[in-house]
Amino acid sequence: MSAPGISTRAARMVGEPSHLVEAHTTAVADPFDPQRNPQGYVNLGTAENELVSDLLLPRLRAAREVVASDTHYGSLHGTDEFRSAVADLLTSHAGRPVDGSRLVAMSGTSAVLDALAYALCEEGEAVVVPAPFYGGFDVDFTARARARLVPAPLSSGDGFALSARAVTDAVEQARAAGTTVPAVALISPHNPTGRVYAADALREVVDATRALGVHLVVDEIYARSVFGDVVFTSALSFEDEHVHVVWGFAKDFALSGYKVGLLHTRHDDVLAAVTAQAYLSPVSNDVQRTLVGLLGDARWVADFTAESARRLAVSHALVVDRLAELGVETAGAQAGVFAWIDLRAQLTEQTWAAERALWSKLFDDAHINIAAGELFHGDEPGWFRITHAADPVHVTEALDRLGRVLAHDE
Amino acid sequence: MSAPGISTRAARMVGEPSHLVEAHTTAVADPFDPQRNPQGYVNLGTAENELVSDLLLPRLRAAREVVASDTHYGSLHGTDEFRSAVADLLTSHAGRPVDGSRLVAMSGTSAVLDALAYALCEEGEAVVVPAPFYGGFDVDFTARARARLVPAPLSSGDGFALSARAVTDAVEQARAAGTTVPAVALISPHNPTGRVYAADALREVVDATRALGVHLVVDEIYARSVFGDVVFTSALSFEDEHVHVVWGFAKDFALSGYKVGLLHTRHDDVLAAVTAQAYLSPVSNDVQRTLVGLLGDARWVADFTAESARRLAVSHALVVDRLAELGVETAGAQAGVFAWIDLRAQLTEQTWAAERALWSKLFDDAHINIAAGELFHGDEPGWFRITHAADPVHVTEALDRLGRVLAHDE
Missing domain, CATH: 3.40.640.10 (Type I PLP-dependent aspartate aminotransferase-like (Major domain))
Structure with a gap:
């Protein structure tokens, strides 16, 4: 006799995996490394601040x-x-x-x-x-x-x-x-x-x-x-x-x-x-x-917050400037760890299918994980979210790859 | 205009607080201390092992x-x-x-x-x-x-x-x-x-x-x-x-x-x-x-587990022996941190109301927090769960108070 099954409510929950989480999982399982895995995924799809570990880790490792x-x-x-x-x-x-x-x-x-x-x-x-x-x-x-x-x-x-x-x-x-x-x-x-x-x-x-x-x-x-x-x-x-x-x-x-x-x-x-x-x-x-x-x-918190903001401004500027060289604009972030970038001009047509096709080209071919706008429930296909608060070597690699994809499309 | 209310499902959840948690909260807010608060609650209603902090804390405080x-x-x-x-x-x-x-x-x-x-x-x-x-x-x-x-x-x-x-x-x-x-x-x-x-x-x-x-x-x-x-x-x-x-x-x-x-x-x-x-x-x-x-x-885990079991055996024996002096029997624990004690003979009648009355006498008057059997959904009123894996000074105080309540009832 086979084992009994699960509830319909649980089956419904299992049947609805998060696309963001799935892409994250795939990307982190085969991560880019300039020396050891140069073809690996550059994961800029997850909204994390990876710029401040040096400030945090000594505190977290200390005796408590x-x-x-x-x-x-x-x-x-x-x-x-x-x-x-x-x-x-x-x-x-x-x-x-x-x-x-x-x-x-x-x-x-x-x-x-x-x-x-x-x-x-x-x-x-x-x-x-x-x-x-x-x-x-x-x-x-x-x-x-x-x-x-x-x-x-x-x-x-x-x-x-x-x-x-x-x-x-x-x-x-x-x-x-x-x-x-x-x-x-x-x-x-x-x-x-x-x-x-x-x-x-x-x-x-x-x-x-x-x-x-x-x-x-x-x-x-x-x-x-x-x-x-x-x-x-x-x-x-x-x-x-x-x-x-x-x-x-x-x-x-x-x-x-x-x-x-x-x-x-x-x-x-x-x-x-x-x-x-x-x-x-x-x-x-x-x-x-x-x-x-x-x-x-309190002093450490204030210093940490100020330094984190300073580094976020730098990483954001790197992405915005490099995208500008590629002719790509952003929504102009003032906070957070990502930029919302406008690739509408790169779509073959203004549809979610075309956005999905571009995302797949970036993810499957160029191994860049950025978040497709469709996941954000807007009404205009062609926007993508890219995390800038990451190792600048990774960010630069992703933007170089993005540049090659866009150049190839023209 | 007053703020909107909450969902019926949430209201139902809020309306069902745990009696175990409530008694715990009351008891820990006014805790017994032999010097500073000798009339405070002795909390033996919560299933915890308080006998091994000395083995754990040095590990938990260390750098990580x-x-x-x-x-x-x-x-x-x-x-x-x-x-x-x-x-x-x-x-x-x-x-x-x-x-x-x-x-x-x-x-x-x-x-x-x-x-x-x-x-x-x-x-x-x-x-x-x-x-x-x-x-x-x-x-x-x-x-x-x-x-x-x-x-x-x-x-x-x-x-x-x-x-x-x-x-x-x-x-x-x-x-x-x-x-x-x-x-x-x-x-x-x-x-x-x-x-x-x-x-x-x-x-x-x-x-x-x-x-x-x-x-x-x-x-x-x-x-x-x-x-x-x-x-x-x-x-x-x-x-x-x-x-x-x-x-x-x-x-x-x-x-x-x-x-x-x-x-x-x-x-x-x-x-x-x-x-x-x-x-x-x-x-x-x-x-x-x-x-x-x-x-x-692995060596530490094995030693910790063996020493914890040894201390649990001792604390269990303390409770069982002291209860025996009071003429109270238990279910004979072989594991865990508590004893299931038989106070059926102390009830005025074999009902949940009588059990509740005895629990209130213990909690409100003697400030002993032990868990009433009714919470455990058995079919015989008069059983109570008492945690033995606690400071022996507290356990002894609770059993002394219990002895006085039982003597007073006779």
């Missing part, structure tokens, strides 16, 4: 102040000490004091977004997201929590500026079609463009979502990775109960492997609902202890 | 071999290196080689059980569990995954011996009542009795579940905490695809605060379904690195 209570059960949504330390950090860019008791820690921002989707939506209900947007949201909001994502298209014509009008229109259209929309989600600074939203535009979205009676989730995972000459406004500066802010250590501390995300909310029921789920996705006390140690040195 | 890749994204269901190290460890008690590629790591065994419940059951379907059983299963299987638990009562008359007959009867009765039962779950060694199952009894349950066409989940979180003169048989020794084994570092390495659980399965679809969910509940690379370091020293 582990105490016995760290080895035992504690508050499963984050220790008071850890949440207080993160609150102090967020205060430094929030524009007003952040209260650690309004924070919930979970094992990664994906876990936080999944918990929020579960908390805000019934199965099948919709979250409106200005598009293009980070393709990982497809997993975070839908894979297990079974919310649906509805893009609110932004326009390349005005540099993908955030538009409260676009958000309101998308919510109203979805409602007119009979879909319940309990929430809107933003990524700020924006992934994939790296743009920092104007304070007024952000305020208009806060006001619009309040008027619409929907929650607003703001993913600020790049809040402290702003390198452009621009002022970042955190949604933490709004006192509204319907605004829920997500932050984590993956990008701003270049600790994607440490899997630590946090929610800040002033909404008691949302706080309780995500806290309950943190039981199933907690952060190790050990990791919290390590991060409390890092955050406890 | 963190490498740059640890800080970056990796395999979200556990690195190959970590799963291989755990496979080697499990091999040492499994009775046959364990393959790391059949393991999935998640942030705690609760996360693994939640993922299994999601993978094996549709919402509302039932998992049969020999009772009494660990009350935390109520959260793990039902809180978010929304499976139901159906007890298969074991009998105090034969020392709560595992019975394939009881399991089969419970499955068949549930089916007769129209309930779909995709799985049976065991805890082995048993929580709350601390009994080690006879190999034959375990094999009979494996055979019975195969015949019934249901999955068998075996939670072996105390596999390496056997101190009695008895042979533990791991379900890893069965090669059946329908058998899924859960293990973690919380008990056997006294690292409940590190939140690391693992699934072993030979079932490809179950492996894929839990791997997909590990994306939302991953273990930090940092924690994996630390544990690879611990496990890499």
